[in-house]
Amino acid sequence: MSSKPIATSRSAAGLPTARLVTWWVIASEIFIFGGLLASYVMHRLGHPEWAAQAAHTHTWAGALNTFVLLTSSLFAVLAHKAADSGDGARAARFLRLTALGGTTFLCIKAFEWTHEIEAGFVLSSGGFWSFYYTAAGLHGLHVLAGVIIMLFFAADAARNEELQRVECIGIYWHFVDIIWIFLFPLLYIAR
Amino acid sequence: MSAEAHHAEPGFFRKYLFSTDHKMIAMQYLFTGMIMAVIGGYLAYVFRMQLAYPSQQVPGYGVVSPNEYNSLVTMHGTIMIFWVAMPVLLAAFGNFLIPLMIGCDDMAFPRINRLSYQVFFLSAVVLLASFLVQGGAFGGAWTSYPPLSAKGAYNLTPVGASMWLVAVALEFVAFLLGGINFVVTTMNGRAPGMKMYDIPIVVWMIVLATIMFMFSVGPLIAGAVMLLFDQLLGTGFYDPGRGGDPLLWQHLFWFFGHPEVYVVLLPALGIVAEVVAVFARKKLFGYKTILHTAWAVWVLSFVVWAHHQFVAGIDPRMANVFSITTLLISIPLAEMVFVYIATLYGGSIRLATPMLWALAFMAEFLIGGVTGIFLGASGTDIYFHDTYFVVAHFHYTFVPIAIIAVFAGLTYWYPKMFGRMLNETLGKIHFWGSIITFNVIFIPLFITGTAGDQRRIYSYAQFAEQARPALQHLRVVSTLALLVFIAFQLIFVFNFLWSLRHGQRAEANPWMANTLEWTVPSPPPHGNFADMPTVYRGPYEYATPGRREDFWPQNVPN
Ligand SMILES: [Cu+2]
Numbered sequence: 001m002s003s004k005p006i007a008t009s010r011s012a013a014g015l016p017t018a019r020l021v022t023w024w025v026i027a028s029e030i031f032i033f034g035g036l037l038a039s040y041v042m043h044r045l046g047h048p049e050w051a052a053q054a055a056h057t058h059t060w061a062g063a064l065n066t067f068v069l070l071t072s073s074l075f076a077v078l079a080h081k082a083a084d085s086g087d088g089a090r091a092a093r094f095l096r097l098t099a100l101g102g103t104t105f106l107c108i109k110a111f112e113w114t115h116e117i118e119a120g121f122v123l124s125s126g127g128f129w130s131f132y133y134t135a136a137g138l139h140g141l142h143v144l145a146g147v148i149i150m151l152f153f154a155a156d157a158a159r160n161e162e163l164q165r166v167e168c169i170g171i172y173w174h175f176v177d178i179i180w181i182f183l184f185p186l187l188y189i190a191r
Numbered sequence: 192m193s194a195e196a197h198h199a200e201p202g203f204f205r206k207y208l209f210s211t212d213h214k215m216i217a218m219q220y221l222f223t224g225m226i227m228a229v230i231g232g233y234l235a236y237v238f239r240m241q242l243a244y245p246s247q248q249v250p251g252y253g254v255v256s257p258n259e260y261n262s263l264v265t266m267h268g269t270i271m272i273f274w275v276a277m278p279v280l281l282a283a284f285g286n287f288l289i290p291l292m293i294g295c296d297d298m299a300f301p302r303i304n305r306l307s308y309q310v311f312f313l314s315a316v317v318l319l320a321s322f323l324v325q326g327g328a329f330g331g332a333w334t335s336y337p338p339l340s341a342k343g344a345y346n347l348t349p350v351g352a353s354m355w356l357v358a359v360a361l362e363f364v365a366f367l368l369g370g371i372n373f374v375v376t377t378m379n380g381r382a383p384g385m386k387m388y389d390i391p392i393v394v395w396m397i398v399l400a401t402i403m404f405m406f407s408v409g410p411l412i413a414g415a416v417m418l419l420f421d422q423l424l425g426t427g428f429y430d431p432g433r434g435g436d437p438l439l440w441q442h443l444f445w446f447f448g449h450p451e452v453y454v455v456l457l458p459a460l461g462i463v464a465e466v467v468a469v470f471a472r473k474k475l476f477g478y479k480t481i482l483h484t485a486w487a488v489w490v491l492s493f494v495v496w497a498h499h500q501f502v503a504g505i506d507p508r509m510a511n512v513f514s515i516t517t518l519l520i521s522i523p524l525a526e527m528v529f530v531y532i533a534t535l536y537g538g539s540i541r542l543a544t545p546m547l548w549a550l551a552f553m554a555e556f557l558i559g560g561v562t563g564i565f566l567g568a569s570g571t572d573i574y575f576h577d578t579y580f581v582v583a584h585f586h587y588t589f590v591p592i593a594i595i596a597v598f599a600g601l602t603y604w605y606p607k608m609f610g611r612m613l614n615e616t617l618g619k620i621h622f623w624g625s626i627i628t629f630n631v632i633f634i635p636l637f638i639t640g641t642a643g644d645q646r647r648i649y650s651y652a653q654f655a656e657q658a659r660p661a662l663q664h665l666r667v668v669s670t671l672a673l674l675v676f677i678a679f680q681l682i683f684v685f686n687f688l689w690s691l692r693h694g695q696r697a698e699a700n701p702w703m704a705n706t707l708e709w710t711v712p713s714p715p716p717h718g719n720f721a722d723m724p725t726v727y728r729g730p731y732e733y734a735t736p737g738r739r740e741d742f743w744p745q746n747v748p749n
Binding site: 005011012015017020028029035042127130134138 | 296299378379380381409410413414425433446718723
């Protein structure tokens with residue numbers, strides 16, 4: 001089906017369909033992460049001794065990653081601004097910078113995990129590490145998915161096509177960012 | 192604009208496997224659901240035969256082993272809820288009705304819709320394949336509590352347990368994908384003039400159910416990943432010996448599991464509302480009241496989940512709170528049924544087959560609701576927990592939802608779906624045969640449950656305190672009634688298939704209904720509406736004083 005149905009272009013509620021979809025995806029993700037983090041917090045409260053395990057995490061690497069993600073979110077905002085003014089090439093450039101930020105995040109993450117695994121802390125090393133790898137891993141998958149989708153959207157945007165998607169991937173990227181803002185103190189700093 | 196001008200007639204594979212048309216996707220969900228219902232029914236037949244005639248040859252199966260028995264009851268529950276009730280009530284009716292009823296040509300995102308069915312199909316394949324793996328299909332009950340579900344040494348179906356989790360997770364993803372369309376299309380795709388309170392109740396209900404599903408299922412998806420890691424990667428999320436907590440799963444499961452009942456109940460209530468208004472030839476009493484009570488149910492259903500855990504070791508003060516919220520939720524539901532009865536009052540009721548099913552829904556669901564009070568109150572639940580009383584109770588809610596309301600909807604919209612009328616005589620025989628035998632199956636189980644029969648028991652004779660030979664005849668009655676019930680379903684299957692070719696041709700609006708799907712030919716063409724409609728009024732203007740006809744379609748200016 002090449003032509004889009006009428007349904008796709010209607011806007012009876014006054015909101016663009018693309019934005020509605022983005023919010024739907026984010027809302028369902030919030031509940032997935034919410035369930036995981038609530039489970040973690042309940043366990044953490046019941047197990048003060050996990051703090052000794054949490055002390056083995058590399059807080060400086062987590063802090064650096066927070067900085068990297070926040071910077072990439074700034075690029076996402078600039079990409080949205082460029083798309084709004086109709087400048088697809090500029091939007092694509094900023095999207096690729098955002099994707100570069102995501103990739104940097106994943107590299108730092110890989111470096112961290114390598115050290116931790118070499119030190120003998122793996123997924124099955126106990127309650128804290130199970131939550132640590134599951135939560136950060138799930139978040140990392142979202143970063144990876146975001147980077148891949150962003151590169152596709154950047155290719156479209158460079159040809160001045162589907163510019164409304166730049167905003168959507170931006171909203172998603174901020175969401176990934178915010179999840180990390182929760183994960184970082186909960187996994188690295190909390191004692 | 193004319194939709195046909197754009198679309199050439201697609202080839203077989205495009206049409207049946209890779210269609211993006213909402214009506215075709217609805218049919219895919221419907222027929223997949225019906226096939227799964229046959230499988231789920233067959234499993235029930237096998238384990239009921241084992242209960243009535245322990246360790247004897249079951250015709251069409253053989254002798255049931257204890258492990259197989261566990262797989263049979265687990266898969267029966269899993270299939271009937273996740274692969275029958277969900278796809279039929281939510282996906283089949285939702286996909287078929289939403290674009291037609293709001294005056295649109297398709298869903299907002301047809302390719303996401305197609306992906307939703309494909310993921311769902313894959314989930315069904317994974318689930319059914321688990322019957323064939325070593326150890327057989329999962330046997331740790333449809334609630335999959337750890338540690339039973341987490342350790343293969345306990346449930347004896349290590350491969351089946353993980354496949355079960357993967358299949359359920361895929362099924363959730365399919366419905367999250369499909370849900371995007373239900374919500375976005377209803378919000379944005381409505382015909383000009385259709386305001387919030389002009390939307391047919393069934394569409395409202397499907398949308399509310401979809402949002403409810405999305406909010407409740409997230410934590411369980413996280414929980415399922417954790418359980419899968421416990422099974423396969425050696426974590427101990429649910430293992431108290433390693434700092435985990437088995438109760439955590441129960442919280443995550445029932446935080447979803449209880450709202451899930453309402454996820455399928457709300458569409459069923461919506462179907463009944465449509466049928467009742469049309470066949471009582473009367474304006475639906477209290478349109479807004481129905482919506483407000485539905486919202487009340489929606490909110491309350493998120494704070495009742497722990498009534499499943501009264502005996503699991505939760506804080507007794509928590510038990511009081513959850514008893515109260517559980518009893519509260521029966522108020523809006525009772526109110527809704529009263530509103531339907533008020534719609535009947537003074538109407539000129541036509542007792543066609545769809546109406547019989549709708550009336551039966553109210554009567555039977557009432558029994559399900561009333562018996563639920565005993566289980567929602569923590570004091571009585573401690574006695575009734577895990578007995579056949581619970582089994583009988585939830586079948587008195589789920590059968591009205593997934594069987595009775597579905598038959599109301601199927602018999603009502605069959606002419607629109609397939610362009611032919613069903614046979615009324617066969618329909619009525621099927622109705623009475625099913626309703627009577629349904630009660631004969633489950634009333635004995637209230638009695639055996641009250642007497643103390645525990646559920647998930649392979650053979651009562653093997654437990655001295657569970658044997659109760661005096662109850663065996665009730666167990667047999669229940670099984671025999673199931674056999675008759677299944678036999679009556681053959682009449683429906685025959686009627687369904689025979690009418691496809693030989694039924695009387697259906698005109699556009701055989702029931703003289705108001706909603707937009709009845710303004711297009713039966714079955715609707717690709718693109719639905721030759722001219723996109725405009726809406727002038729609400730969907731339930733029947734017997735309006737001063738009008739010659741007793742109905743007033745939504746798209747007629749005056
Ligand atoms: Cu419940």
